[in-house]
Amino acid sequence: MSNFKFHGVDVTGLAHEYGTPLYVVSEDEIVRRIRAIKGCFDERNERCSTFFASKSFLTKDMLRILMREGLGLDVVSGGELFLAQEMRFPPEKIAFHGNSKTEREIAAGLDCGVGKFVCDSMDEIELIDRMAGERGANARVLIRVTPGVEAHTHKYMSTGETGSKFGLPPEMIKEVVSSRGTSAYLSNISLMGFHFHVGSQLMDNSTNLEALGVILGLIKELRDDYGFETRILDMGGGFGVRYTKKDNPQNIADFIGGMVDKVESFCRSYGLSCPSLVIEPGRWIVSDAGITLYSVGSVKRLPGGAVYVGVDGGYPDNPRPALYGAEYEAVLVNKVDLPPSETVSIAGKCCESGDILIRDIELPEAQRGDLIAVLGTGAYNHSMANNYNKNPIPAVVMVKDGTPRLSVRRQTYEEMFSGNI
Numbered sequence: 166m167s168n169f170k171f172h173g174v175d176v177t178g179l180a181h182e183y184g185t186p187l188y189v190v191s192e193d194e195i196v197r198r199i200r201a202i203k204g205c206f207d208e209r210n211e212r213c214s215t216f217f218a219s220k221s222f223l224t225k226d227m228l229r230i231l232m233r234e235g236l237g238l239d240v241v242s243g244g245e246l247f248l249a250q251e252m253r254f255p256p257e258k259i260a261f262h263g264n265s266k267t268e269r270e271i272a273a274g275l276d277c278g279v280g281k282f283v284c285d286s287m288d289e290i291e292l293i294d295r296m297a298g299e300r301g302a303n304a305r306v307l308i309r310v311t312p313g314v315e316a317h318t319h320k321y322m323s324t325g326e327t328g329s330k331f332g333l334p335p336e337m338i339k340e341v342v343s344s345r346g347t348s349a350y351l352s353n354i355s356l357m358g359f360h361f362h363v364g365s366q367l368m369d370n371s372t373n374l375e376a377l378g379v380i381l382g383l384i385k386e387l388r389d390d391y392g393f394e395t396r397i398l399d400m401g402g403g404f405g406v407r408y409t410k411k412d413n414p415q416n417i418a419d420f421i422g423g424m425v426d427k428v429e430s431f432c433r434s435y436g437l438s439c440p441s442l443v444i445e446p447g448r449w450i451v452s453d454a455g456i457t458l459y460s461v462g463s464v465k466r467l468p469g470g471a472v473y474v475g476v477d478g479g480y481p482d483n484p485r486p487a488l489y490g491a492e493y494e495a496v497l498v499n500k501v502d503l504p505p506s507e508t509v510s511i512a513g514k515c516c517e518s519g520d521i522l523i524r525d526i527e528l529p530e531a532q533r534g535d536l537i538a539v540l541g542t543g544a545y546n547h548s549m550a551n552n553y554n555k556n557p558i559p560a561v562v563m564v565k566d567g568t569p570r571l572s573v574r575r576q577t578y579e580e581m582f583s584g585n586i
Contacts, residue, residue: 173567186478218447362401455543479513
């Protein structure tokens with residue numbers, strides 16, 4: 166009987182060496198997907214550039230890959246910016262997002278010279294203007310626009326609808342543009358253009374195209390009424406991936422190409438200068454590049470037929486199923502050749518009824534000590550890992566050319582409690 170292999174590596178050996186739960190990530194797959202994105206976007210023309218959404222997966226190794234492959238970086242916190250600085254990521258290739266940046270975070274961005282701030286409110290725009298002025302600096306800014314469209318995704322991953330916590334509606338954007346240049350107001354920022362993001366795990370680009378219609382209409386209106394030329398348009402990310410057989414994501418070249426075509430066609434039709442275009446994929450680059458390994462600790466067969474396979478992880482290493490019903494596929498690593506024999510639910514170890522990693526999956530008969538690999542966990546699992554029930558954060562093993570290496574070591578109990586006084 167053969168064991169499940171991940172990019173040429175027998176993961177049973179990894180579990181024995183590094184313990185479980187364990188994140189295993191393929192550098193080869195990450196690079197392959199980065200180059201696929203660049204091939205259909207960055208290489209289309211010199212105006213197109215990809216920024217990786219670091220919130221999906223950020224480690225030192227990931228930053229090394231991004232620098233080597235020439236991508237920009239989208240950060241949303243002082244911690245993400247700190248790691249980027251520690252790794253000497255080029256600051257001019259960093260976009261600083263976030264809907265409630267602190268003064269300390271803004272100061273860090275200004276002092277290191279990030280390429281642009283993506284601003285989410287008038288409060289933030291005015292604060293950056295003041296803090297830049299105090300430094301004798303000028304900050305490059307994009308304003309996040311709420312286009313008022315409904316994304317076909319989970320409500321917690323929809324970000325572009327009217328009333329969203331993210332961004333400003335078009336009418337407020339007009340106020341900002343019309344007030345600039347009339348006085349010293351906002352004299353320490355350079356408004357480069359706009360950003361929008363309608364949601365995550367989008368199976369096709371229909372909602373993005375609808376949002377683009379709103380944004381492009383705004384861009385034309387700002388040019389016609391105020392002479393404002395949009396130099397950068399950041400079209401966000403959210404490109405969907407296949408987690409289960411139910412998912413059928415649009416081909417990435419068609420997804421992105423359709424958006425670029427719409428921008429270029431609109432600009433030609435109305436005599437607009439075509440802005441530089443940015444996309445911000447995260448999940449699409451890293452999701453399929455990762456799996457999570459678990460050891461089976463218990464198998465409980467209840468009257469009525471319910472079967473729970475308990476594992477040594479769950480909510481602390483993957484809160485997504487509990488947060489918004491994320492679904493995954495899995496394999497029984499050491500019985501991968503056997504046909505499914507029963508329908509089970511894979512239960513996490515936390516004291517929460519919602520700590521179920523996968524409901525009603527068909528697997529071979531599981532026993533204590535077996536290994537389970539949950540697939541497609543490269544995005545947001547390591548990033549969202551937490552210490553609930555005082556469980557340490559798992560290690561990350563990176564695989565390249567069939568050779569594994571430790572990328573992030575497992576947190577110890579001592580480290581977990583090191584901040585206690």
